Amino acid sequence: MFILEYKLRGKTQQFKAIDEGIRTVQFVRNKCVSLWMNSKNVGKAEVYRYTTTLRKEFPFVKCLNSTACQQAGERAWSAISKFYDNCKKQVKGKKGYPKFSKRTRSIEYKQSGWKLDRDHKRITFTDGNNIGTLKLIGSRDLYYFQEFQIQRVRLVKRADGYFCQFCLKLDVRDITPILPQTKKMVGIDVGLKYFYADSDGNFVENPRFYRYSEARLNRLNHRKSRKLKKGKPVSNNYIKARQRYSKAHLKVSRQREEFGKVTALRLIQSNDLIAYEDLKVKNLVRNSKLSKSINDAGWSQFRKWLEYFGVKYGKLTIAVNPAYTSQDCFQCGKRIKKSLSTRTHVCSCGYIEDRDTQASLNILRKATMGHIGSKSDLLDLNAWGDLSSILVGGNTCQGKMNQ
Ligand SMILES: [Zn+2]
Structure with a gap:
């Protein structure tokens, strides 16, 4: 579609x-x-x-x-x-x-x-x-x-x-120029400190569009409610104020969508395989202290675009089970419990790495585990047949644009 x-x-x-x-x-x-x-x-x-x-x-x-x-x-x-x-x-x-x-x-x-x-x-x-x-x-x-x-x-x-x-009704692959294979793969760990950290040690900043506009949104909301007089019918001024308020919200959601789209496209263009966590954003949002920031990050929009571009350009996108990705040591596999505030992974085997980079390395490994062969075998896209979006340890989920 x-x-x-x-x-x-x-x-x-x-x-x-x-x-x-x-x-x-x-x-x-x-x-x-x-x-x-x-x-x-x-x-x-x-x-x-x-x-x-x-x-x-x-x-x-x-x-x-x-x-x-x-x-x-x-x-x-x-x-x-x-x-x-x-x-x-x-x-x-x-x-x-x-x-x-x-x-x-x-x-x-x-x-x-x-x-x-x-x-x-x-x-x-x-x-x-x-x-x-x-x-x-x-x-x-x-x-x-x-x-x-x-x-x-x-x-x-x-x-x-x-x-x-x-x-x-159109196969997007028919009208898309084929992107050259890059022979590269990457694991990404989304977070609140950074939008994501990848397995190459790069970080992408969190844009926080909502936080940025929050003061303005609150002001508009306040103005809107002031226009609503108890016991009186809804006035034209109220309707105008409501329109202004919802327009401001629309702007924020468009910014978020655009950011997710651009970031996803960049990842797809420079990699043949992208591994990420299969996060249930709905469950995370229940944490009321973090819910605003989690919604603001726009991971689900990002993931939607990632899977869409994956199908479009014939790249692999793999969602892995997020369990223990930030706890287990990438080098020796030892489980090291950390709180959310611990930013560095330090293991008795001598391995020290940034918490999020470490997690993204684990995510990439989880995505590629169980596939016999070297890195280049894995990147031979023909060997994967028609699958472009895979959920490891679960149902296959084909990336679809269903806006
Ligand atoms: Zn270790």
């Missing part, structure tokens, strides 16, 4: 129509979830069928394109099946019982309900919501792709406007 995104230009009335469509999508999704909650033996088929029933029952649902309506049902089912999965796998803690969605921000059309005018870079939505024709603002050329390659069209609402995404 390959995604092209454009900003949309149109009239206020048209954006109101998009909002109306988004509300309908949310309505259908929540109705499907409540059907599943309130009756027994409701499966995928019943949920999907229910979307058609809703179309007959409510005229405003009928206005929404039928594929977009279907997709709303799919959203409901994906929430339900995720919950089933977690139960089956006996995930510790909360299983993610489906909730009613309150902040739906997108509509997803399949292959109907829209029409593209490539020449003038416009898109027309043809369903009953009267969204009409919108101009696409963006530099990527749509000429490059065939109509049948466009699998989905998504309308997304964000703090700073409305966007249109085209999901293209």
Whole structure:
């Protein structure tokens, strides 16, 4: 899947129509979830069928394109099946019982309900919501792709406007120049002191975008709440202040995303194999003292891009079990317990190394362990077949872009 995104230009009335469509999508999704909650033996088929029933029952649902309506049902089912999965796998803690969605921000059309005018870079939505024709603002050329390659069209609402995404069915490897093999491999250890430390002894600083903007965000949030008067209806000034606040948040999240993307690409370009920890960021974030910093680091965005570029450029990305990577001695294997504040690994065998560098060496070794042959054998990518993203000691997880 390959995604092209454009900003949309149109009239206020048209954006109101998009909002109306988004509300309908949310309505259908929540109705499907409540059907599943309130009756027994409701499966995928019943949920999907229910979307058609809703179309007959409510005229405003009928206005929404039928594929977009279907997709709303799919959203409901994906929430339900995720919950089933977690139960089956006996995930510790909360299983993610489906909730009613309150902040739906997108509509997803399949292959109907829209029409593209490539020449003038416009898109027309043809369903009953009267969204009409919108101009696409963006530099990527749509000429490059065939109509049948466009699998989905998504309308997304964000703090700073409305966007249109085209999901293209395309093997990214087909349009990507092959990167030369570097015959290099690297292990990386992500942390809070540094964004990551690699097995060659390099460090990448943590950008801390949130911390940097925290004062400004707090100020905006404060201004926003001051505009909200008890017992009075929401004022225009409040809405404006809220918009300013969410725009500031959007900026931070875009900075983080961009940083993760650039850093990941650099790693992929200069190595043939990248080993990293299979961290469950969700579990780490529960540590309330560190949660802000952990979220701010943006490891999951970084990992997503790392795996995506791995597939795209045919490089190996391997996630290893993080257990004891910072404790075990790289030279003799002795387990040396350290607290988070101990920055240096000192072992009785005489091995002294920076804590994070040591961990990244262990990560690289874990990733390459069990593979017979020399370093160069391992780097012979053909020997690995089609696998580009491997989880050692677990399920294989192919890097996917599923934004
Ligand atoms: Zn040792």
